[in-house]
Amino acid sequence: MIRDATKAINQPYYRSLTRNIILIIIFVTFTPGALVMGVIWEEYNVAYTEKVFSHLRELVQKHRQNIDSFLQEKLADIQLIVSNLNFEKLRDERRLGILFQSAQALYGQVFVDLGLVDDKGMQAAYVGPFKLEKANYADAKWFREAIASEFYISDVFLGLRGHPHFVVAVRHQWQGRFWILRATINFEAFNTVVTNLRVGKTGIAFLLNRNGEFQTKKPEGVELDEVAYGNFFKNADVMENDISYVESRDHKGEKHIYLGALLNNGNWLLVFRQNYDDALADLIGFQKITVIISLLGGLAIVVMAYFLSRRMVNRIARADREKEMMNQQVIETGKLASIGELAAGIAHEINNPVAIMVEEAGWIQDLLEEEEFGRSENLEEFQRALNQINTQGKRCKEITHKLLSFARKTDSRVQNVEINTLIEDILGLSYQRAKYMNVAIHTHFGEDLPQVKMSPSEMQQVLLNMINNALDVMEKKGGTLDISTALEDDHVTIEIADNGPGIHPDHLPRVFDPFFTTKPVGKGTGLGLSICYGIINKMGGNIDVKSAIDVGTVFKIKIPVPFETGVQ
Amino acid sequence: MMEKITVLLVDDEKDFLSTMAKRLGKRGLNPLRAETGEAAIDLLKHQPVDVVVLDVKMPGMDGIATLREIKKIDPLIEVIMLTGHASVEAAIQGMELGAFDYLMKPTEIDELCYKLEDAYRKKNLQEQKIRQMERQWK
Numbered sequence: 001m002i003r004d005a006t007k008a009i010n011q012p013y014y015r016s017l018t019r020n021i022i023l024i025i026i027f028v029t030f031t032p033g034a035l036v037m038g039v040i041w042e043e044y045n046v047a048y049t050e051k052v053f054s055h056l057r058e059l060v061q062k063h064r065q066n067i068d069s070f071l072q073e074k075l076a077d078i079q080l081i082v083s084n085l086n087f088e089k090l091r092d093e094r095r096l097g098i099l100f101q102s103a104q105a106l107y108g109q110v111f112v113d114l115g116l117v118d119d120k121g122m123q124a125a126y127v128g129p130f131k132l133e134k135a136n137y138a139d140a141k142w143f144r145e146a147i148a149s150e151f152y153i154s155d156v157f158l159g160l161r162g163h164p165h166f167v168v169a170v171r172h173q174w175q176g177r178f179w180i181l182r183a184t185i186n187f188e189a190f191n192t193v194v195t196n197l198r199v200g201k202t203g204i205a206f207l208l209n210r211n212g213e214f215q216t217k218k219p220e221g222v223e224l225d226e227v228a229y230g231n232f233f234k235n236a237d238v239m240e241n242d243i244s245y246v247e248s249r250d251h252k253g254e255k256h257i258y259l260g261a262l263l264n265n266g267n268w269l270l271v272f273r274q275n276y277d278d279a280l281a282d283l284i285g286f287q288k289i290t291v292i293i294s295l296l297g298g299l300a301i302v303v304m305a306y307f308l309s310r311r312m313v314n315r316i317a318r319a320d321r322e323k324e325m326m327n328q329q330v331i332e333t334g335k336l337a338s339i340g341e342l343a344a345g346i347a348h349e350i351n352n353p354v355a356i357m358v359e360e361a362g363w364i365q366d367l368l369e370e371e372e373f374g375r376s377e378n379l380e381e382f383q384r385a386l387n388q389i390n391t392q393g394k395r396c397k398e399i400t401h402k403l404l405s406f407a408r409k410t411d412s413r414v415q416n417v418e419i420n421t422l423i424e425d426i427l428g429l430s431y432q433r434a435k436y437m438n439v440a441i442h443t444h445f446g447e448d449l450p451q452v453k454m455s456p457s458e459m460q461q462v463l464l465n466m467i468n469n470a471l472d473v474m475e476k477k478g479g480t481l482d483i484s485t486a487l488e489d490d491h492v493t494i495e496i497a498d499n500g501p502g503i504h505p506d507h508l509p510r511v512f513d514p515f516f517t518t519k520p521v522g523k524g525t526g527l528g529l530s531i532c533y534g535i536i537n538k539m540g541g542n543i544d545v546k547s548a549i550d551v552g553t554v555f556k557i558k559i560p561v562p563f564e565t566g567v568q
Numbered sequence: 569m570m571e572k573i574t575v576l577l578v579d580d581e582k583d584f585l586s587t588m589a590k591r592l593g594k595r596g597l598n599p600l601r602a603e604t605g606e607a608a609i610d611l612l613k614h615q616p617v618d619v620v621v622l623d624v625k626m627p628g629m630d631g632i633a634t635l636r637e638i639k640k641i642d643p644l645i646e647v648i649m650l651t652g653h654a655s656v657e658a659a660i661q662g663m664e665l666g667a668f669d670y671l672m673k674p675t676e677i678d679e680l681c682y683k684l685e686d687a688y689r690k691k692n693l694q695e696q697k698i699r700q701m702e703r704q705w706k
Contacts, residue, residue: 348625352581355674359587362677366594397674 014313021309022302029301037294041287048283056199056259056279057243060272063197063205064261070193071168071264074110074185075151077103078170082181087174090116090181093125093133100127103183112165112184119147119178128184130161142167146180153264155209156187156216163187166215191216194270200281203274207263215268222273223251247276329531347400354400358393361386416451417459419485419492419559426463427483430471438478439471446486450561454539462532466496466555469528472519473500473553491541491558499552508547572598573688574616578608578634579623579650588621591677597684605629609637617645619668619687621680624651624658632662639666644694646687650675 081090081099090096100114113128121138137143142154146169154166169182194216197205206222207215244260255276260269277284365386373379427441434441470481482497503511510516512533529543536543541559575597579585582603589599600617602608606629608620620638624631635647649662649670659670668687671680 351673352584356581356584356587358674359584359591359677363587363591366591393674397672401672 014317017316018309018313021312022305025305025309026302029305030298033297037290041290044286045283048286049280052279052283053245053257056203056257056272056274057245059197059199060205060243060259060261060270063272064263064270067194067207067270068263070190071153074168074183075153075170077107078168078181078183079151082170082172087116087118087124087172087179091125093127096125097127108189109186110189112186115182115184117143117169117180117182121147124179132160135160142169142182143180146182147171147178153267155211155213155267166190195219197272199272199274200278201275202278203272205270205272208269208271210267210269219273221250325530329534332531350396351400354393354396358390361389361393365390414453414455417454417456419449419452419459419494420445422456422459423463423483423485423494426460426467429464430467434471434481437471437475439474439481440479441481441483444482444484446484449485449487449492452492452559453562454559458535462535462557463494463496465528465532466557470496470498470500470553470555474498479552487561488558490561492561494557494559495554496557497552497554502549502551503545503547503553504549508545511545512543572596573684574598574600574618575684576600576602576608576611576617576620578602578605578620578626578631580604580626581623592681592684595677595681597681605631605634605637608634609641612638612641612645618691619684620645620647621684622647622649622662622667624649624662624670630658632658632665635662635665635667644691644698646691648680648683648687 085095085099096114096116100111103111103114113126113130113132115123115128115132115135116125117123117137121136121140121143123132123135123137126133126135140159142152142157146152146154146167150171152167152169152171154169156164156166158164165184165187167182167184169180171178171180173179194205194207197203204219204222206217206219209215242261246258246260247255248258249255257274257276257279259272262268263270365383367373368379368382368386373382376382423443423445427443431441467481467483474481477500479499482495484495484497486493486495507516507518512529516530533543536557536559539559541557543555543557545553545555547553575592577585577588577592577599578601579588580603585601585603589601592599600611600615602611605626608622609629611617612620622631622634622638626634629637631649631651635649638645638647643666646668647662647666649659649667651659651670651672659667662670668690669683671683
């Protein structure tokens with residue numbers, strides 16, 4: 001049965017049914033799931049990205065303030081000196097040296113040197129590690145700009161010393177002439193201040209001036225293209241105090257985010273650069289987990305859908321087969337019923353002519369009793385022949401009556417039935433056939449069998465089927481058919497044993513399967529035994545079969561005896 | 569046989585009817601014939617009959633309907649139903665409607681004769697009872 005069902009599932013109809021169920025399950029589970037996932041995914045992405053960026057913005061903002069205040073502090077230091085001491089006093093290199101040393105003592109190695117420059121660009125006094133006394137800065141860019149404003153912070157340049165550095169300069173007036181006190185800021189120290197902002201693995205900060213030149217050490221791997229750089233300033237100019245934000249891909253195709261903030265009165269741009277994926281590493285981790293969970297879940301759903309639908313379709317296929325079997329059974333019963341009606345009709349039609357024949361023979365017998373025939377030589381012969389007609393007429397009557405009683409009702413009304421009588425009735429129909437086949441039928445009826453509650457016509461169907469089967473297998477060689485009844489515990493048993501060729505062991509477990517037949521196509525429907533099985537099952541009994549090749553087959557029917565009619 | 573019993577045979581089989589009539593006639597009965605239920609009713613209206621042998625299965629008016637009509641004309645007329653096996657139920661129904669007995673075709677002529685005599689005797693008995701009662705009432 002199960003084997004048949006798995007075969008059935010491969011039929012195109014069931015295959016497409018399976019596919020449709022799978023698709024529907026997947027569609028119904030995936031669609032809302034995907035929608036919910038999508039919405040949550042998007043919302044979470046936006047929220048998380050915003051959180052990350054606002055955090056970075058704050059970080060950059062704070063960093064800008066740090067750098068700005070560092071610069072302002074240095075400027076203030078110089079301003080303090082300038083406002084306290086005039087040009088005359090500062091020209092004294094010893095005094096300047098003391099100032100320088102105390103500044104270094106206070107602020108560490110931030111100040112590299114101090115220089116006093118007059119309005120002609122001549123360095124009037126200098127303290128520091130370089131030999132720059134009497135240096136002339138008249139042509140230096142920083143000097144021209146510093147002399148033009150009250151205080152000044154230069155871009156990074158190489159200058160006379162040949163090292164990158166920048167200066168903080170404060171202008172003052174003495175005796176109607178301008179002079180400048182300038183301090184060189186330790187580039188390394190400043191660099192540390194700027195670049196000590198490190199976020200994640202790739203988050204770095206650096207400074208650019210308005211020409212796009214690095215004001216700190218150029219970090220590795222950072223290549224600024226003009227567009228990106230231009231964008232920073234454009235955005236930054238617009239936003240003044242705020243942070244500008246740009247995303248761009250570098251030459252390797254990696255996506256980076258840039259946050260820019262203006263500082264040093266808008267002359268410098270603090271740029272924070274981080275790899276996009278690094279900035280959103282947590283989010284991406286979360287996304288990966290989500291994707292993996294979704295994929296596994298999806299896979300589980302697909303697998304579940306596959307097995308579930310297969311199981312369902314198996315059930316459906318089995319139910320369909322059972323339905324088909326039922327239909328066949330109904331058709332078969334219908335066929336039997338119509339054959340029964342037909343047989344009844346024929347029997348009835350034959351009854352009338354037979355009755356007339358018997359009557360006519362009787363009439364002749366009546367006439368023969370008259371005197372005139374009394375002396376006829378052949379009187380005895382006549383009477384014998386007429387008696388024969390009478391006897392054969394009665395035989396016809398018996399046959400038709402049996403046929404009628406068998407076919408009359410194929411209903412399933414339950415009655416109390418004498419098994420032995422029922423079997424005898426059926427054998428009455430089979431004796432003739434058995435005789436032609438050289439099959440001897442022996443009955444061994446158990447005595448005092450209780451009556452059994454069953455539908456006689458259904459039981460007739462079962463017995464006729466089994467007897468016919470037994471006769472069929474013995475058709476060629478003849479044999480013996482033993483039918484025995486007995487009472488075993490609370491069951492009445494009927495054994496139908498033939499000594500035919502037997503059933504092949506491979507076929508034995510399947511003999512009750514519907515549509516299983518070893519008869520040639522068109523000879524058997526394969527339904528007979530399955531219907532028998534169904535009928536006996538319905539009565540609460542069972543059939544089993546034993547068979548040995550070349551020895552014979554025994555079908556044993558067990559029917560329960562109801563308690564109320566039990567053994568008397 | 570003391571008197572001639574008048575028997576009406578009703579059957580759609582003409583051949584059966586004629587042979588049966590001849591045989592009953594030979595046994596000293598007075599058989600009448602009708603091939604249909606309608607013909608039988610007609611005949612009964614004009615002629616007194618003791619026992620009717622009625623086939624259950626007939627075209628037109630069937631045995632049961634004919635039986636009803638006969639009992640309307642004269643409830644004292646006894647009826648023996650004749651059936652093929654398939655119509656035993658009809659025969660039993662006939663008994664409920666007042667038929668005397670039923671026989672299955674083909675019938676043994678002697679058996680039929682006995683039944684006819686029984687039926688006739690029953691009819692006579694009933695007639696006598698009625699006559700007695702009539703006398704008492706007078």
